[in-house]
Amino acid sequence: MSQNVYVPKQGNNDSHASGNHEQHSDWNAPIWNDDEEHSQTKNRVEMIYERSKNVIPVGKQSRSFPWYEQIIDPSDRHLKEDIIRLIVQYLQEEDYLYSAAALQDEANVKHKDVLAQQAHLQRVKTAILEGDWAEVEKLCSQATFKNLKSFLYEVYKQQYLELVDRQEYQKAFVLLQKRLKSLEGYAQRLEEFHDLCYLLTCKSVNEAKSFRDWNGTMAGREALVEQFQRLLDFEVTDTSAPVQVPPSRLVQLLQQAVAYQIEFSRYHPKAAPRIKTLLEDYHCFVLPNREKQCFVGHQSNVKCVQFVGESGAHLVSGSSDNTLILWDTESGEKVASFIGHTSRIWDIDVTRGGFIASASGDGTVRIWDAKSDIRSSCRTVISGHTRDVYTVSYHPRENHLVTGGYDKSLRLVDVRTGQTIKTFTGHEASISKAVFNPHGNLIISGSKDSTIKFWDVISGVCVKTLSSHLGEVTAVETNASGSLLLSSSKDNSNRLWDIRMARPTRRFKGHQNTSKNFIRVGFGTNEELVVGGSEDGFVYIWDTETGNLVQKLGPCVGPIYAAQWCNRQSLLASCGHDGMVRTWWFDPSTPLTDDDKTHEMKECF
Structure with a gap:
């Protein structure tokens, strides 16, 4: 259920950096200065509604082949050459002629090296077919192959079999002692070397069990050439004329990739x-x-909910029942339960690979593997905080965590060892939320002391403090580029900050956040929307650019603590006091706004 909530006067600009100016009457002034700006703001909201109506839900489609990532081997030499040709063609078509020529020259040098290697290997194969074993050994000494000793064993074995076939036993015995004996470990079967020794007493190579299928000198040499290519894991480059690159081929491939994503x-x-x-x-x-x-x-x-992994195919939620539950996003079925905490779960964070970190009132952080066959087992328990841990967040490289809580301190933790590397102190009250910036060099923390602090990860020094909030800060989150910061606080407002200027640029109002709850806020679709919970049981959605409230979802029973958007799934997830986790989507059969409902009623009459 949704409600049309567009009220232009609720979109305000934060223009003061100090808390003393928060009560200035400008907060209640419209965000426009004249009718033209008012019209532009209204048009912006109407544009959002029209864009949302301009889509057709088709359901989440699963890929029909699970091995799509294995189709292209980025290390394949032929594909690398193709990629270079595509880039050269694009540069030429866009008149970057000097860059195209430079790239072509560098690629030609590498191509010449490959051709030289091919010529060398061709000489090896020719020498094998001609039985010039001295030349084969000489050529092998001039290049290092991946499986050189295995190949030399096969070469000496073929030479040995030919000597036995010609009944030159003395030469065969010398070769066996000087060459084959030291390479005995490279024989394909344990009994093979014993059969080589046995052949010194035989009149025919086929008398030994290991060589009953030996078909003579030339057949053996041809088989050795084939085995040679397999040992080197090498393909002969097609010597025919290269395939013509179709016009604008690189752009065509990019169009196909985007079309695949849309599909x-x-x-x-x-x-x-x-x-x-x-x-x-x-x-x-x-x-x-x-x-x-x-x-x-x-x-x-x-208390908290997160989409798991890059695909968002699963959700994980943390509750005051001391457990985490992993859900199938599409079906809503419970996949696994994570049991081990002895108090409520305050916060969770996940990695791209599916590891889950949970912060609890029992003073610990636990790490779980969502992809493990034994999902209920905890991988790591991190201790150090003296009371409740309210927040946990992974570093962008996912090798460290930052934790914070009731004891007013932040801890930087090594994920592998579970050990605290550094402790950050300076807040005067509990820390409700802490995150890394996208570059990973700063920790940003929000506290019940109504401030937001920026900490240098290396030195541990607080480099900046924001104190514009009138109430306790309950959430902080950066955008993907790290230029903007979202915060929520217990003064019934969320703020958007310009991090470089250290000042608020937008204020989002209409919801309720004044009680003892941690009400979270975050970015929505493509960061064009802001989503957040509220104590009145609704999920609120604002326009990032104007600050206008564009949607309310609900109501639910009791406060909504958090809302989380997943671009890959195109779904919004929320969690709240009623113990439920919900996902929200756009359904074209349901009116988007109250104006749509009124229009439908008029048509009925």
Whole structure:
């Protein structure tokens, strides 16, 4: 259930950095100075509604082949050459002629080295077929092959078999002693070397069990050449003319990649979208308007929820019943329970690979493996805090954690050993939330002392403090580039900060956050929206650019503690006091706003 909540006067700009100015009357002034700016703001919200209606839900499609990542081997030499040719062609088509020429020259040098290696290997094969074993040994000494000794054993074995076949036993015995004996360990079977010795008493090579299928000198040499290529794990490059590169081939491949992403997304656009960047995956703009799934299984209120891994195919939630539950995002079924904490779960964070860190009121942080066959077992227990741990966050490289809690301190922890590397102190009250910036060189913490602090990871020094909040800070989160910071506080407002300028640029209002709860806030679809919980039981969604409230989802029974958006799934997840986890999506059959409902009623009459 959704409600149309667009009220332009609620979108305000934060323009003061000190808490003393928070009560200034400008906070209640409109965000526009004239009718033109008012119109622009209204048009912005209307544009959001229209963009959201311009999609068709098709459901989450699963890939029909699980091995899609194995299709292309990035180390394959032929594919590398193709990639270089594609880049050269693109540079030429875009008139970067000098760059194209420089790249082509460098690629030609490498190509000449490959051709030289091929010529050398061809001489080895020719010498084998001609039985010039001295030349074969000489050529092998001039190059280091991956399996050189294995190959030399096969060479000496072929030479030995030919000597036996010609009944030159004295020469065969010398070769056996001087060459083959030292390479005995490279024989394919244990009994093979014994059969080589046995052949000195035989009149025919085929009398030995290991060589009954030996078909003579030339057949043996041809088999050795084939085995030679397998041992080197080498393919002969096609000596025919190179395939013509189709015009604009690189752009065509990029178009196919984006089309693939659109095809497997939950929503399909009604019109062809304009792709503005290739540095990020395509995600359709979505404004949720309806509950999709309700996840039932916890025995108490749910404090936190996160999508797991890069795909978001699973959700994990932490509850005051002391447990975490792993859910299937699509079906809503419980996949696993994580049991081990002795008090409520306050916060969780996940890695791209599926490891889950949970912070608890029992003073510990535990790490779990969501992909393990034994999911209920804890991988690591991290201690050090004296009371409740309210927050846990992974470093961007996922090799460290930052934890914080009731004891007013932050701890930087090595994930592998579980040991505390550094402790940060300076807050005057409990720390409710701490995160790393995307570069990983700063820790940003929000506290019940109503401040946000920035800490240098290396030195442990607090390098900046923001104190504009009138109430306790309950959440902090940065955008992907690290230029903006979202914060929530117990003065019924969320703020967007310009980190470089250290000042708030936007204020998001309408929700309730004044009691003892930790109400979290975060970025929504493509960071164009802000999503957050509220004590009135609704999920709130604001426009990042204007600060206007564009959607309310609910109501639920009791406060909504957190809302989490997943671009890959195009879903919003929320958790709250009623013990439920919910996902929200856009359903075109459900009115997006109250205006839509009114319009439908008029049409009925």
